[in-house]
Amino acid sequence: xxxxxxxxxxxxxxxxxxxxxxxxxxxxxxxxxxxxxxxxxxxxxxxxxxxxxxxxxxxxxxxxxxxxxxxxxxxxxxxxxxxxxxxxxxxxxxxxxxxxxxxxxxxxxxxxxxxxxxxxxxxxxxxxxxxxxxxxxxxxxxxxxxxxxxxxxxxxxxxxxxxxxxxxxxxxxxxxxxx
Amino acid sequence: xxxxxxxxxxxxxxxxxxxxxxxxxxxxxxxxxxxxxxxxxxxxxxxxxxxxxxxxxxxxxxxxxxxxxxxxxxxxxxxxx
Numbered sequence: 001x002x003x004x005x006x007x008x009x010x011x012x013x014x015x016x017x018x019x020x021x022x023x024x025x026x027x028x029x030x031x032x033x034x035x036x037x038x039x040x041x042x043x044x045x046x047x048x049x050x051x052x053x054x055x056x057x058x059x060x061x062x063x064x065x066x067x068x069x070x071x072x073x074x075x076x077x078x079x080x081x082x083x084x085x086x087x088x089x090x091x092x093x094x095x096x097x098x099x100x101x102x103x104x105x106x107x108x109x110x111x112x113x114x115x116x117x118x119x120x121x122x123x124x125x126x127x128x129x130x131x132x133x134x135x136x137x138x139x140x141x142x143x144x145x146x147x148x149x150x151x152x153x154x155x156x157x158x159x160x161x162x163x164x165x166x167x168x169x170x171x172x173x174x175x176x177x178x179x
Numbered sequence: 180x181x182x183x184x185x186x187x188x189x190x191x192x193x194x195x196x197x198x199x200x201x202x203x204x205x206x207x208x209x210x211x212x213x214x215x216x217x218x219x220x221x222x223x224x225x226x227x228x229x230x231x232x233x234x235x236x237x238x239x240x241x242x243x244x245x246x247x248x249x250x251x252x253x254x255x256x257x258x259x260x
Binding site: 053056057119120 | 195196198199200202203205206233234237238
């Protein structure tokens, strides 16, 4: 029995349909690296990750270097806005003034009050939503060793892993972001 | 926009809430409805005009109607899956 051209076309159409179905069923994936430990830089990864989860996009955030503070329960309620070298401050502040003691606390207080006015959720709220909605939060093992951070210092529900583990996850991602 | 008279099975008040909370709450609220149910989401965040349709498109839910009146937007979303 020989295979006709018609047979080949038939098989191809079945394979194509199956592939299409598999691709549409596959969840999209986002991988984010959070590397900064200031209040303003803690927001973007958490806002995007929680939104991704709400949009049925699988998501993981890898917290590395100063970004580890975002999931450090002793520190993440006191993340600060830098008053130095930030020309985009809504209230313009010359660096020489921004360098004075207490200015970082003031800049932070101002930012927090503006955010409260328009009901922006707190970092703690966003972290809780992230955990509840299945966002994978990964602490960087190497950073923990460098900074002397212990697993007990981190929030509950955190995974600890290294670069290779994150890369393995990110290699299957549709969206990757470095913050 | 003319009202189509969609009768919601649930109403979610997101007035005065800012990005990304309306989308997060919408996701949560729609999962509480039966399939075929209609959720009305009320937002004041101007960004929601783009965000809610984008959310519906990505998650495969059907946005039936957007009504804009008195500084707020009412989204009628049908849970299809």
